[in-house]
Amino acid sequence: MKELVKEKERFFSSAYHDIQQPLAAINLFIRSARVKLEDKHPASHDLDVIEETARDILDMFKDIQDYSELGSYTPHVVPVDTQAVLTEVFMQYLEPARSRGIELRLSARRHSPPPIETDRSLFKRALSNFVSNAIKNTSVGGVVIGWAEIGDRLRIDVRDTGVGIAPAHREAIFAEYYQINNPGRDRSKGLGLGLSIVHRVIGILPKHSMSFWSAEGRGSRFSLYAPISEMAPVIGTDDQRSAASTSVLQGRYVLLCDDEPTVLEGLRRLFLSAGALVDTAESMAGFETILADDGRIPDVIVTDIRLRDGPTGIEVAERIRRHFAWAGVLPVAFITGELVSPRALRDFAEPFVLLRKSSAPESTLDEVSRFVAAQQATALGQARDL
The missing domain is CATH 3.40.50.2300 (Response regulator)
Structure with a gap:
């Protein structure tokens, strides 16, 4: 064997x-x-x-x-400039969203989010996957990237006005190759690895977690939680x-x-x-x-x-x-x-x-x-x- x-x-x-x-x-x-x-x-x-x-x-x-490389990845956790990561992901997906007729917005706040303790590349990959997934599953309306301080942790939200997720699918969406409403395997929707990659990333990063809320026909909100750093971010x-x-x-x-x-x-x-x-x-x-x-x-x-x-x-x-x-x-x-x-x-x-x-x-x-x-x-x- x-x-x-x-x-x-x-x-x-x-x-x-x-x-x-x-x-x-x-x-x-x-x-x-x-x-x-x-x-x-x-x-x-x-x-x-x-x-x-x-x-x-x-x-x-x-x-x-x-997905293959995550199994042997050792995270490098340092203070990270959260606003810089949000802006990079926003700019990365701005044109793909426009091409689908979707409005992508970065929530405006009076001040920038605090730095977080994370592995920059892994956290950015997880956030990118949430945004990409939201765009692929939204046909009308838009996607918003936002954040909120929850005690000693920062919550990064990706909200969409997409199709939403039925209760029957909510236990399985983070499994490898699992896709909703794609019986024809439309290649533009990927392989169904995006959310499973996020799941593995969260398992690798210390003191990180995620959650999601969804309502059929109204959209979804996927969230990443990371510890707030008391130190200045590393460039x-x-x-x-x-x-x-x-x-x-x-x-x-x-x-x-x-x-x-x-x-x-x-x-x-x-x-x-x-x-x-x-x-x-x-x-x-x-x-x-x-x-x-x-x-x-x-x-x-x-x-x-x-x-x-x-x-x-x-x-x-x-x-x-x-x-x-x-x-x-x-x-x-x-x-x-x-x-x-x-x-x-x-x-x-x-x-x-x-x-x-x-x-x-x-x-x-x-x-x-x-x-x-x-x-x-x-x-x-x-x-x-x-």
Whole structure:
């Protein structure tokens, strides 16, 4: 039985990776086409439809990825700026709500909510899932994000004017893959993992809880409870990273490695659009000639982890690092379509970052840009110390 379970896990991981490959290529080439076409080009609408469909699939994969990784996640609880998180989630879902004809509002108060003690990324994910779920299940009216102080805890509310939840479903809505009023499995409504992810997040975060109220035909209110912090909030990564610009990659030298030719070409176009200088290869063998020329030191190595034949992406990165060892440890961005935990890279020397093929091309470009900018800043700081 154990061997059957392991075989099932191996199959699922391989299938997940293999499906990610063409999906990543679709999104990369959509972006490439948009760069070439004018906004009012007749094909723009077709690209909109393709992009929306791809986004639905990406959202499903992100849910699977998040649900899989939560089992080994260790929370990092710090004082968090609640207002910043609410604003980010509000801005994230403002356009999706508008596209469905739904009004999304952030409740106005005379003062901002107090900071809370939480893991910022986990709490934001839980709140995002509540908002996304509310939008998907509301056809008329709107969704409001609000908050209230309840003793030493803060309650964050997401209210909607949606279909509501019948008593018969209320015990099951947090179960995996459970969906109400979706017998045809409309993909725009996801896989039914959103609320189950929230349930797992609450189980991981200390002193957190949740509740919900609902009335059929009138809507629902989902609430998150978190302990109020007496300390000043720590500036979250998301608060400052967004200031980084893809202009950081202008003139930078990037080595790209992926065993899927269409994905590799899509990534090449993506980084070229940011002004980077790019060399590509599908395996370590393809880089041997480049390294033999002993040319310019790459500013960043971007590689898939699973490669079809020969060395893995990790081994490729280590080989290139050894070749340029005299120049210091080169930064590496792993872009994977597998269900890989960051712990799998615990023996790999920093600096490195783990990115997902399920991310939108712009997100990938932004993440690599921020990563390169951070390495620049570190190098400058070390130079000043000398």
